[in-house]
Structures are given as C-alpha cells and as structure tokens.
Amino acid sequence: MSDPDTTAFLAATRTSYDTIAADYASRFPKALDGVPFDRAVVGAFAELARAHSPAPVADLGSGPGHGTALLHDLGVPVFGVDLAPRMVELxxxxxxxxxxxxxxxxxxxLPDAALGGVQALxxxxxxxxxxxxGTFAEFHRVLRPGAPVLLGFQAADADGRLHLTERFGHGIALDYHWRTPEKVARLLVEAGLEPYARVLREPVDGEKFPRAFLLARKPAEASTGAAGPA
Incomplete structure (x- = not known):
C-alpha cells in the first residue's frame, strides 16, 4: 500500500505537469541547447554508462523526452520515465x-541491478x-554494480521550498524543493552510492540559481553498509 504522503505529492506533481505539458515542451524545445558545459557533463555521464551497455540507462523525469534523445544520440541505450502521462505522450x-x-x-x-545508469535532470x-x-535507495537498487547516476538541480545556499500556483497561465499546485549540493551529496552517500564528481555552474540567460551536477556510482562490489533495499 502506498504511503498517503507519497501519493499526495505524486498526484499534485502529475496533475501540474499534465496541465502545463504542451507549453513546457514548446518553451524548451531542445535539451540543453545553448549550454555546452551542461551537455559536456551529460557526455561524461554517457561515456561512463556506455561501459555497462547493453544495460540501459533510465532518464527519470524525462518530460518531453529531450534529455532521453540526447543520451540516445550519444550512443547510450536509454528509455525515459515520467510521472505525467501527458509528458510521456508528447x-x-x-x-x-x-x-x-x-x-x-x-x-x-524494474528488477534489481537492471540499469547501466540513472539520469535525473x-x-x-x-x-x-x-x-x-528512499528515492536514492531505489536508484542504488536498480543500478548494476559500478553504474553511474547523474543528478542535475538548482543549487541553493540553504534548503527552501517554493509552492507554485501558476505557470504558463495555468493554475497548478507544484512544489519545488531547493537544496545545497552538500546535502544532496550526503544523501547519495547514505544510500550507498560513491561520489565521482561535483560541478557547480553559475547562472546564465536569466537563471536565478547556479546549476549543480552530481555524478556518483554504485560501488563495483555491493556495500554491506548503507544501501538500497534488497
């Protein structure tokens, strides 16, 4: 049975992105266009993930599919997963x-140790x-030993939460959770994932926050300490 708290935030996020899906896709027509540094980070992740081919990479929160397509163009076997059915349709x-x-x-x-990588931008x-x-423990569970995970997120100086009630002229109820890179890195380690690289990019083109990219990987040999569920 699902945790009611989990069900509530997933339902709100799903409904919000279903509502704005078409506008979101038209506003951001290509993945990481105009940000070559970000594309280079994804390229480094792709190279690490290709070492685990034919095990696929899961692009989690794939939205209109641009990031999934970028990994495919980089020679990675990949599929996208998104919470919003309308996003998946697009x-x-x-x-x-x-x-x-x-x-x-x-x-x-997904079964245990099924993936050659996880991307969540x-x-x-x-x-x-x-x-x-629990989400990071789930990443640990589905990754093959040695496989990488790449996270991209807005980097905040302190934890914060923004509740958005409108976007693209549509009424929504969507929460954004801002975190420090240090906190996210610590949670990855606690889930049994090894740090590999941490990059901070300054804001460009009207962005309000720096962009953090954390690259980690599941240990080549499963840890007997903190790890995902069996």
Missing part, C-alpha cells in the same frame, strides 16, 4: 523510435526531503 510523439513510460522514481518498476526538485533518501 515524448513518444516527438521521438517515436525511443521508449517512454509512465512511472515514478520513488518506486521503479531537474526532477529531484519535486521530491520532498522525507522521500529523497
């Missing part, structure tokens, strides 16, 4: 050769603090 329409599924990163419908920002450790 992604399938834009990239009919790729796979996209409705699902949640908090409970992945600007999607953990909608996961409340109390659910983030």
């Amino acid at each position: 992604a399938r329409r834009a990239y009919p050769a790729l796979r996209f599924h409705v699902g949640t990163m908090t409970r992945l419908d 600007y999607s953990i920002i909608h996961v409340p603090d109390e659910h983030l450790p």
